Amino acid sequence: MKVAIAGAGAVGRSIARELVESHEVTLLERNPDHIDVDAIPAAHWRLGDACELSLLESVKLEEFDVVIAATGDDKANVVVSLLSKTEFAVPRVVARVNDPRNEWLFDEAWGVDVAVSTPRMLASLVEEAVSVGDLVRLMEFRKGQANLVEITLPDDTPWGGKPVKRLELPRDASLVTILRGPRVIVPEGDEPLEGGDELLFVAVTEVEDELREQVLHPRQR
Numbered sequence: 322m323k324v325a326i327a328g329a330g331a332v333g334r335s336i337a338r339e340l341v342e343s344h345e346v347t348l349l350e351r352n353p354d355h356i357d358v359d360a361i362p363a364a365h366w367r368l369g370d371a372c373e374l375s376l377l378e379s380v381k382l383e384e385f386d387v388v389i390a391a392t393g394d395d396k397a398n399v400v401v402s403l404l405s406k407t408e409f410a411v412p413r414v415v416a417r418v419n420d421p422r423n424e425w426l427f428d429e430a431w432g433v434d435v436a437v438s439t440p441r442m443l444a445s446l447v448e449e450a451v452s453v454g455d456l457v458r459l460m461e462f463r464k465g466q467a468n469l470v471e472i473t474l475p476d477d478t479p480w481g482g483k484p485v486k487r488l489e490l491p492r493d494a495s496l497v498t499i500l501r502g503p504r505v506i507v508p509e510g511d512e513p514l515e516g517g518d519e520l521l522f523v524a525v526t527e528v529e530d531e532l533r534e535q536v537l538h539p540r541q542r
Contacts, residue, residue: 323347323385325411327371327401328392329355332417336391337361347380372400374408382409390416395423399431406432456533459521467493467525472536476516479539486510489539491531494524 322344326333329350337346338361347365350356358366369376371392382388388405390398398416405411418424418438427436437460453473460469474480480488485508488496499506500519506512524532 322387324387324389325349325380325382325385325405326389326391327398328390328417329357329366330391330393332393333389333391334360336389337364347385349376349380372397372404374404377404377409382411385409385411387411387413387415390414392417393419395419395426399426399433402427402432404432454537456529456537458529462523467523468529469497470522470524470529470532472520472522472533474514474516474518474520474536478514478516478537480514480536481516482513484510485512485514488514489535490522491524491528491535494522494528494532497521497523 324340324344325347326337327349329337329348333348333350334357337348340346341361341363345365346361346363347367348361349367349369349371351368351370353368356366356368367376367380369379371377371390382405388401388411390401390405392398392401395418398418402414402416405414413434414432415435415437416427416433418427418436421438424436424438427433454475455472457471458468459471462468485496485499490496496508498521499508499512499514500521501515501517520536522532
């Protein structure tokens with residue numbers, strides 16, 4: 322997959338390191354001080370302003386599968402997103418939101434498929450890494466009406482050895498995947514649960530407390 326990242330600051334480089342092993346990554350950066358080919362030698366680096374059509378044309382942006390607007394300037398990220406979608410028909414556009422007050426701008430009308438508020442996301446991921454036996458909200462969908470939430474089952478979970486189909490979930494909550502060590506498990510009905518499993522759900526905000534109780538403190542039968 323071909324991925325273009327606008328902005329090679331700390332955030333852009335961090336994303337590039339995550340993706341470069343399995344994807345073809347191009348970093349677009351206008352500040353010469355941020356160009357550091359040795360930091361990520363497997364990536365392609367281009368000096369220039371990603372808000373300018375000439376640069377995007379020169380890298381043949383229409384051939385890319387994903388564009389990530391990761392600069393520290395929300396206005397620039399919106400412009401990059403809009404150009405990527407309208408001028409080059411890039412299938413997937415992901416944009417970084419720096420100021421939560423600008424979040425309303427980052428939608429399909431401006432070419433954005435996915436908006437990520439980096440500080441919030443990073444904080445959630447750090448919290449998720451140390452939280453066992455609690456519900457952690459990782460990401461918001463549809464302006465906060467539904468969320469991606471994570472629950473890590475404690476080692477002594479009463480669900481140990483029981484199949485997924487025994488889970489009694491509230492309405493408007495769905496188990497989407499189970500993370501077990503290096504494995505990503507599709508939650509089939511007969512799949513047994515284990516202590517330490519990370520369960521990822523999509524749920525509306527109103528049922529999060531009920532979901533936490535039903536998964537972590539199920540009623541004894």
